[in-house]
Amino acid sequence: MSAKTNFKQPKSKPKTATKRKSQKNASDSNSSTPRGTPVQKEISNDSAGPTSSNDGSTTRSAVPTPSSLYVINEGKSMLGDDHHLEIPDDTNEGYLSRLSIESFDDHEGILSNKNSASLDFSRNPSITPTGGKKSSKHVKFSLNTDAWSSTTLSSTAPTENSGDDLDDHINVVLRVRPANGQERERKDQLVTKFHGEGRVEVDHVSVNRSFVYNVVFEPEASQEDVFDHSGVKKLIDMSINGYACTAFAFGQTGSGKTHTMTGPPQQKDGKVYISLPVTENGEEFEGGKQPETDMQGVIQRSFRYLVQQLGQVSGNKTIKASYLEIYNEQVIDLLNTNHRRYLNVRWSKNKGFYVENLFIVECETVDDLMAVLEEGRTITPVNFCVFNENVTC
């Protein structure tokens, strides 16, 4: 199969009203189509049909018949039928600023497409409540179909056991890296077969096992493909809406975690730097070699996307960054080199779990965030050991 990315189609209609609130955030941000990737698969049964815009994103030209709508209202999700949204009696007038909508095209009982949009109520005059606000429990909204024309579609396929609530919260994505030089020299064979729709088979001598993931990236997938289709953008959108989100890279040594998260290291004057983009005014980032933009990892792309998305949100917002490493079950602050001791993980009623005395930096720009990443990267558990009087290495 030539596809770089394959998506598993949803098997059944997800639960509706009983779903946890984080699942209700439909802010969809998989905004671009990876080169050579059959994103059409995600939306192939769409009666309205996708259209491609100049920037390569897939857009919808008409409103589907929604079977469910919901609104995100400070963490509460309320499901309504058709265009009726249930607004609780205690909702303040004018409070509703964001409307999130999902629609499902049900073909012969199989959920084939999931289209979603998150529309800014305050800035989108085409979406107006036609019913009462506070006074009416059921508020009817009129939707201007034009508002959908620039809405990007994507598939966030649940896993096979979609009956399990956890599946709604955890997106498991597999990336298979290409063979490295040594492996190619040894003429190692790829034992992974890609069957599409998130299905992967490992076939090697006596081992034959199949696995299903939400998204599978084949060895040819680019860094851009991974960022655009792994669901990380959606996590960022959700975090802007107040949800706690985590992107977690897991894999054996040499499997490509660092490559995926930060890209390959850049070198200049004998020093290794992470793959850093140029600054906003086009200059090289301080200390970094002019990077190959294509090779930026999920983290750098997330910084840019976060700052860009926050720029569209009204009101005060602050980005705070910290950088820690958990190594041998000990927490190390990678930003505070003066405090070379393991930090304690505590729990409090108000904060939940937190790391005590963790250094937190306020960031305003992408460059600030990049600097945090670069700063933290210079400390490794190994040189931490050298500095830490309490550690035996």
Ligand SMILES: Nc1ncnc2c1ncn2[C@@H]1O[C@H](COP(=O)(O)OP(=O)(O)OP(=O)(O)O)[C@@H](O)[C@H]1O
């Ligand atoms: N998708 C990829 N395309 C090209 N090269 C890759 C890819 N993924 C990983 N590599 C290369 O494979 C090597 C190992 O990758 P990487 O260092 O990211 O692994 P890792 O999982 O972070 O390992 P460790 O846990 O030991 O730090 C690196 O040289 C990296 O550039």
